[in-house]
Amino acid sequence: MPSLREIYKQNVGQTSEWSMMLAVDHAQDCYVYTVDGRQYIDLNSGISVSSLGHSNPAVIKAIQDQASKHLHTMVYGEHIQEPQVAFAKLLLSQLPEQYNSLYYLLTGSEAIEAAMKLCRKVTNRFEIVACRNAYHGSTQGAESLRSDHEYAMHFAPLVPGVKHINYNIDADLNRITSHTAGVIIEPVQAESGINPPQNDYLRKVEARCKEVGALFVLDEIQTGFGRTGQLFAHQKYGVTPDIFCIGKAMGGGLPLSGIVSSQQLLSAFIKNPALGHITTFGGHPLSCAAANASLNYLLNNEIIDHVSSKEAYIKSRLSGHNIVSEVRSSGLMLAVEVTRKKYLKHVVSKAIDLGVLVDYFLFNDKSFRVAPPLVIEDDVLAEGMDRLVAALDFAEARYQK
Numbered sequence: 001m002p003s004l005r006e007i008y009k010q011n012v013g014q015t016s017e018w019s020m021m022l023a024v025d026h027a028q029d030c031y032v033y034t035v036d037g038r039q040y041i042d043l044n045s046g047i048s049v050s051s052l053g054h055s056n057p058a059v060i061k062a063i064q065d066q067a068s069k070h071l072h073t074m075v076y077g078e079h080i081q082e083p084q085v086a087f088a089k090l091l092l093s094q095l096p097e098q099y100n101s102l103y104y105l106l107t108g109s110e111a112i113e114a115a116m117k118l119c120r121k122v123t124n125r126f127e128i129v130a131c132r133n134a135y136h137g138s139t140q141g142a143e144s145l146r147s148d149h150e151y152a153m154h155f156a157p158l159v160p161g162v163k164h165i166n167y168n169i170d171a172d173l174n175r176i177t178s179h180t181a182g183v184i185i186e187p188v189q190a191e192s193g194i195n196p197p198q199n200d201y202l203r204k205v206e207a208r209c210k211e212v213g214a215l216f217v218l219d220e221i222q223t224g225f226g227r228t229g230q231l232f233a234h235q236k237y238g239v240t241p242d243i244f245c246i247g248k249a250m251g252g253g254l255p256l257s258g259i260v261s262s263q264q265l266l267s268a269f270i271k272n273p274a275l276g277h278i279t280t281f282g283g284h285p286l287s288c289a290a291a292n293a294s295l296n297y298l299l300n301n302e303i304i305d306h307v308s309s310k311e312a313y314i315k316s317r318l319s320g321h322n323i324v325s326e327v328r329s330s331g332l333m334l335a336v337e338v339t340r341k342k343y344l345k346h347v348v349s350k351a352i353d354l355g356v357l358v359d360y361f362l363f364n365d366k367s368f369r370v371a372p373p374l375v376i377e378d379d380v381l382a383e384g385m386d387r388l389v390a391a392l393d394f395a396e397a398r399y400q401k
Contacts, residue, residue, distance in 0.1 A: 003025060004023055005021060005222040008021075008023075009011075010106075017160035017285060020352070023036070025029065027054035027055060028055060029375075029380075030042050030053050030054070030196060030376045030380050030398075031054070031373070032054070032357065038355065039355060040352070040355050040357050041355060041356045041380060041383060042054070042320060042357050042373065043357055043358050043371065044369065044370075045347060045373050046253075047222070047359070047371070048222045048227055048252055048333070049248045049249055049251075049253060049374055050249075050373055051225055051226060051249040051254075051294075051298070051375070052249075052252065052294055052298065052373060053373040053375050056179055056252065056253075056294070056297060058293045058296070059253065059294050061070065061293070062217065062252075062290055062292065063163060063286055063290050063293075064301070066083060066286050066289035067131075067286060068288075070283065070285060071285065071286060072280075072381075073285075074281050075279070075382055076104055076278070076283045078209070081285050081288070082284045083285045083288035083291075084288045085290075086148065086292050087102075087288045087291045087295065088104075090295055091295060092260075092290060092294065094299070094309040096240070099260050099261065099262065100106060100255060100262060101260070101261060101263040101265075102259075102260050102268050103257050103258055103259045103277075104256070105247075105258055105278070105283075105329050106255055106256065106257060106282045106284070108136075108137050108245065109136070109138055109142045109255040110138045110139070110245035110279065111138025111221065111245040111246065111258060111259050112137050112139075112141065112142040112184065112221075112245055113139055113141045113142055114277045115145045115182070115217050115259050116141050116142075116159075117120050117277055118182075118215065118259070118265065118266070118268060118269070118277075119182030119214075119215045119243075120181045120214075121268045121269075122181075122215065122268050123181040123213065124282045125181035126161045126181060126194070127161050127162075127180045127181055128145070128161055128181055129162075129163050129164070129165060129175065129176050129183045129184070129214070129278050130147070130165075130183075130185065130354040131147075131165055131166065131167040131185045131189065131399060132147035132164050132165070133147060133148075133167065133265040133363045134146070134167070134185065134189055134219075135190065135191040135362055136186075136219055136221075136364070141159045142188070142364070143157035144162050145162055146201060146345055147164045154335075163175060167185065167195060168195065168199075168201050169340070170201070170204060173204060173205065175204075175206045175242075176212055176214055177212055177336075178212045178230035180209075180212060181214060182215040182243075183209055183214055183216055184218075185205065185217075185219065186222070186223070187218050187219075187220060187223050187233035187236075188222075188223050188330040189212075189332065190222050190223075191361050191362035192363045193273045193335050193337065193363065193367040194328045194329060194334060194335035194367075196237075196328070196329075202218075202234070202237045202238075202239045203238060203239055205239075205375040206240070208243070215265075215273070216239075216338045217241050217242065217243045218233070218234050218241040218243075218244040219244050220234065220244045220245060221230050221248050222248055222333070223330070223382070224247075224248070225246075225248075225294075225298060226249075226298055226304040226331075226333055226374050227332055227374070228304060228307050228333060229304065229330070229332075230331075232244065232246075233312075236330070240323070242261060242262075243256075244260050244261075245257070245259050246258050246259070247258060250294075251287045251291050251294070252290035252291055252363035253290065253293030254284075254286060255281075255284070255287060256284065256349075258282075258283075259355055261303070261349075286323050300305075304374070304375050305334050306374075309373060310372070310374075310376065310381060311329050311331055311332055312336055313381065313385075314327070314332075314370060315327045315329060315334070317385040317388075318370075318385065318388065318392075321341050321392045321396075323338050323339050323340070324336055324337065325338065325339045325366075328367075332372060332374060333370055333371055334369070334370040334377030335369060335370075336367060336368050336388075337367040338392075340366075340399075341365055342399065343392075343395040344360070344365065344368060344395075346394065346398055347368060347388075347389075347391045347392055347394075350390075350394045351387060351388055351391040352377065352396065353391075354390055354391055356384050356388060356391075358370055358388070
């Protein structure tokens with residue numbers, strides 16, 4: 001009889017030739033358990049999705065309660081569903097009054113697609129400006145924001161009208177002009193290896209957008225819900241985007257995304273044409289119930305207050321290692337850069353062997369990602385760091401002469 005791994009490879013569509021192939025049995029708190037009984041400390045959080053760890057009791061109860069009432073009843077926007085209303089009310093209560101509307105979607109990519117459409121519809125302009133070495137999703141529109149031609153050429157032609165600038169480079173801001181419908185950037189560049197804004201860069205982008213009448217859009221899909229040490233990264237860096245996209249941790253482990261803006265802007269989807277953006281599963285009641293429970297838990301347990309101290313601890317444990325050249329961070333989004341590219345695969349694979357989950361970046365081949373659940377306990381974090389240091393030691397020893 002074929003094994004679970006063999007059936008997986010034969011019948012489940014693959015994304016690469018280098019799948020981690022971790023056969024998950026269950027997950028609890030900050031641990032993932034495989035079918036062969038191994039326990040892993042999760043320092044990846046499913047790329048910042050599982051911010052409250054795994055199987056949070058409050059989230060599980062909300063899911064169970066909602067499942068007993070109803071699941072999908074009609075495409076988003078046609079039925080009033082209490083979980084959608086409850087979460088939107090709670091989220092918007094945490095934001096300045098100009099953010100008075102949440103448009104529900106399903107995935108981060110779809111949120112970016114909707115934001116692109118909204119920019120063009122509202123401004124009656126064509127051009128979208130994005131940053132090089134950014135990742136906004138894998139649908140055709142979101143992929144069109146990606147700058148590496150060697151990758152994108154395989155899916156050409158992409159959506160036209162996209163222009164790229166370099167993140168944190170002030171001189172490039174003059175490329176944002178009166179032809180620009182919207183500027184879509186990450187407040188902290190993630191896949192380039194965690195690069196926070198420098199020298200008030202985001203404020204300069206915001207000012208330039210206002211100057212030329214372009215919409216300022218932040219992709220908060222990965223940075224949102226406490227990951228950077230505030231509820232949203234734009235609050236940390238002192239800017240007020242016209243639109244911001246949310247997802248990942250939003251659904252408490254279930255798929256959910258959205259765009260947050262004003263009723264004035266989001267009403268552009270209502271007419272001319274009607275149904276300007278529609279989605280079947282956006283705002284799914286099960287996901288919204290999980291999101292509401294997750295946000296309540298996040299806000300009522302002082303979780304965000306401890307992000308900075310955990311960030312500092314991780315940096316203190318890893319920064320001084322012989323093969324670590326730099327640790328970049330914004331809250332509990334960290335990139336650990338090694339001194340030589342050849343070390344990287346040995347650190348990541350050895351870490352997994354030692355029972356700790358970390359990951360690579362798309363656009364940085366000398367750094368690995370550390371993004372633990374925000375709720376990780378101090379003793380678990382310390383054990384995770386011990387194992388990472390051992391993995392770094394292993395990579396260093398492997399190349400000693």
